[in-house]
Amino acid sequence: MTDAAVPGGPAAWAAGGDGVAAAAVWPVLVAPMVLAVFGYGAAAGTAVLRRHVSGVAAVGGLVAPARETVRLLVTQRRTVPGADALLWRLGGAIVPVAAVLAVLVIPVGGRAVSDLSVGVVWFNAMEVLVWAGLWLAGWGANSVWGMAGGYRFLVQGLSYELPHMFALTTAALGAGSLRVSEIVAAQQEQVWFAVVMPVALAVYLVSALAMAFWGPFDQAVGRDIAGGVTAELSGVDLLLARAGRYLLLAAVAAMAVPLFLGGGAGPWLSGWAWSLVKAAVVLALLVWAGHRLPTVRMDRFTEVGWVVLLPATLLQALLVACLILLGWG
Amino acid sequence: MFAVCAVCAVAAGAAVFWVDSMARATFALLASFVFTGVVILLIELSYLGVLVILMMTMEMLVMVVFMVMYMMNPAGLMPMTMVHNNRVALVISGGTFVALVAGIEVVPWPARGGEPPPLPAAELGAAVMESHMLVMMVVAMALFATMVASVVLATDRGRYDRYGDGLDRRVPDDPIRGGVGR
Numbered sequence: 001m002t003d004a005a006v007p008g009g010p011a012a013w014a015a016g017g018d019g020v021a022a023a024a025v026w027p028v029l030v031a032p033m034v035l036a037v038f039g040y041g042a043a044a045g046t047a048v049l050r051r052h053v054s055g056v057a058a059v060g061g062l063v064a065p066a067r068e069t070v071r072l073l074v075t076q077r078r079t080v081p082g083a084d085a086l087l088w089r090l091g092g093a094i095v096p097v098a099a100v101l102a103v104l105v106i107p108v109g110g111r112a113v114s115d116l117s118v119g120v121v122w123f124n125a126m127e128v129l130v131w132a133g134l135w136l137a138g139w140g141a142n143s144v145w146g147m148a149g150g151y152r153f154l155v156q157g158l159s160y161e162l163p164h165m166f167a168l169t170t171a172a173l174g175a176g177s178l179r180v181s182e183i184v185a186a187q188q189e190q191v192w193f194a195v196v197m198p199v200a201l202a203v204y205l206v207s208a209l210a211m212a213f214w215g216p217f218d219q220a221v222g223r224d225i226a227g228g229v230t231a232e233l234s235g236v237d238l239l240l241a242r243a244g245r246y247l248l249l250a251a252v253a254a255m256a257v258p259l260f261l262g263g264g265a266g267p268w269l270s271g272w273a274w275s276l277v278k279a280a281v282v283l284a285l286l287v288w289a290g291h292r293l294p295t296v297r298m299d300r301f302t303e304v305g306w307v308v309l310l311p312a313t314l315l316q317a318l319l320v321a322c323l324i325l326l327g328w329g
Numbered sequence: 330m331f332a333v334c335a336v337c338a339v340a341a342g343a344a345v346f347w348v349d350s351m352a353r354a355t356f357a358l359l360a361s362f363v364f365t366g367v368v369i370l371l372i373e374l375s376y377l378g379v380l381v382i383l384m385m386t387m388e389m390l391v392m393v394v395f396m397v398m399y400m401m402n403p404a405g406l407m408p409m410t411m412v413h414n415n416r417v418a419l420v421i422s423g424g425t426f427v428a429l430v431a432g433i434e435v436v437p438w439p440a441r442g443g444e445p446p447p448l449p450a451a452e453l454g455a456a457v458m459e460s461h462m463l464v465m466m467v468v469a470m471a472l473f474a475t476m477v478a479s480v481v482l483a484t485d486r487g488r489y490d491r492y493g494d495g496l497d498r499r500v501p502d503d504p505i506r507g508g509v510g511r
Contacts, residue, residue: 084350084352084353086353087352087353087356116375116379117375117376118375118376118379121376121379121380121383122379124383125379125380125382125383125386128383128386128387129386131386131387131390132356132359132386132389132390135390135393136352136356139352140352151394154390154391154394157387157390158391161387178376299505299507300506300507302507303507303509304507304509307507307509308509
């Protein structure tokens with residue numbers, strides 16, 4: 001194992017300080033657009049699935065997100081007496097911003113907007129910003145539903161975050177680097193990490209659903225509390241929160257590709273095409289799972305997270321560490 | 330960029346004591362930490378900088394729950410203030426500042442001998458994991474024991490409450506049912 005292959009090791013540290021400014025300008029513009037297309041796809045897919053269930057012509061779901069966007073854009077936004085407007089508006093806006101910042105480190109066909117030496121940690125930090133977004137949006141509205149939803153999401157966050165971090169750590173451990181491009185390179189030399197660390201991939205996907213407060217982890221915006229965090233949001237604020245949720249779902253789905261599914265590796269097609277195809281497949285899986293599975297109460301899920309998922313990811317990390325010591329990689 | 334972030338960090342830190350809501354105070358503190366994280370990023374400590382942002386976001390979100398719960402502003406219904414006992418506090422903080430600055434100015438700092446190693450992080454890791462391993466393990470055990478002990482002391486339900494006086498209940502009697510069937 002070379003010096004550079006120590007997780008978070010000296011090479012990763014020494015190479016620090018690479019910033020967004022170093023990259024060319026156009027990926028900065030393209031990445032959010034690609035993310036927006038994926039987010040729209042997720043929203044349209046959801047609309048199609050819902051229409052299919054309720055027996056309406058499902059094809060109409062393809063334009064439903066666009067129609068809903070226009071409707072929300074022209075809607076006068078409500079206000080609530082005693083609302084903390086600053087925190088409230090800020091909360092809804094943080095969600096899409098965090099999603100866009102998170103995708104900056106995801107390589108598509110070997111190119112990321114900014115291939116940070118600590119890309120995995122950056123991704124994690126940006127997704128944790130969503131905690132702040134949801135709590136603020138719930139709190140600021142001065143509504144009991146919003147506040148209950150915000151607190152629900154914090155409980156959920158404390159349940160999924162540690163298993164999620166260990167799943168990320170396991171992928172970084174396998175490659176010996178926190179740099180996302182090196183994680184991809186390690187899989188191209190050896191084998192996709194989905195094969196050696198299936199538990200980590202499974203936990204990652206579960207926590208991806210929880211992070212994007214997508215079903216079955218959608219209690220923060222649950223119907224039983226009148227929409228929870230989004231209960232009092234309207235107009236453009238509601239648009240930001242909803243769109244942010246789909247963008248977030250797309251971002252975490254896309255990150256599964258470089259972490260576990262070999263990045264742009266694959267026959268016939270070029271690297272960027274494979275990256276996008278795999279991301280679309282993972283996203284479709286998440287959308288479908290969220291549509292099919294019944295909502296899980298987070299007080300139940302907390303125990304699952306700490307008693308089942310956390311030990312499982314620790315064992316997975318131990319197994320990968322042993323494999324590395326035995327000379328794999 | 331550095332100066333902007335530094336000023337913003339200090340300003341957000343001051344805002345903690347300016348605002349009249351615990352939620353705003355907590356998130357002003359979070360903003361201050363995030364600006365500090367960016368400053369750390371700018372001095373090319375990328376891991377540390379991103380980690381500050383990550384950990385502080387999580388920490389402040391946990392903290393806000395407890396702050397709102399315990400402090401004088403339950404549910405944000407009435408304005409509160411973060412400053413109390415102003416006169417004494419001013420004297421103490423001013424005195425501390427003067428003492429620290431005097432310390433910095435008066436102490437004859439030794440000149441630097443030698444050069445920093447090429448990989449300071451690796452050196453630090455080696456020091457912690459090799460020669461000071463025993464100390465670190467004892468510290469870790471003490472911290473862990475403290476955590477377990479404080480949880481045991483804080484909880485009002487023990488195993489006899491959960492499993493009955495003879496500890497013979499198969500399924501524990503918990504106020505909230507968990508997700509793995511217990």
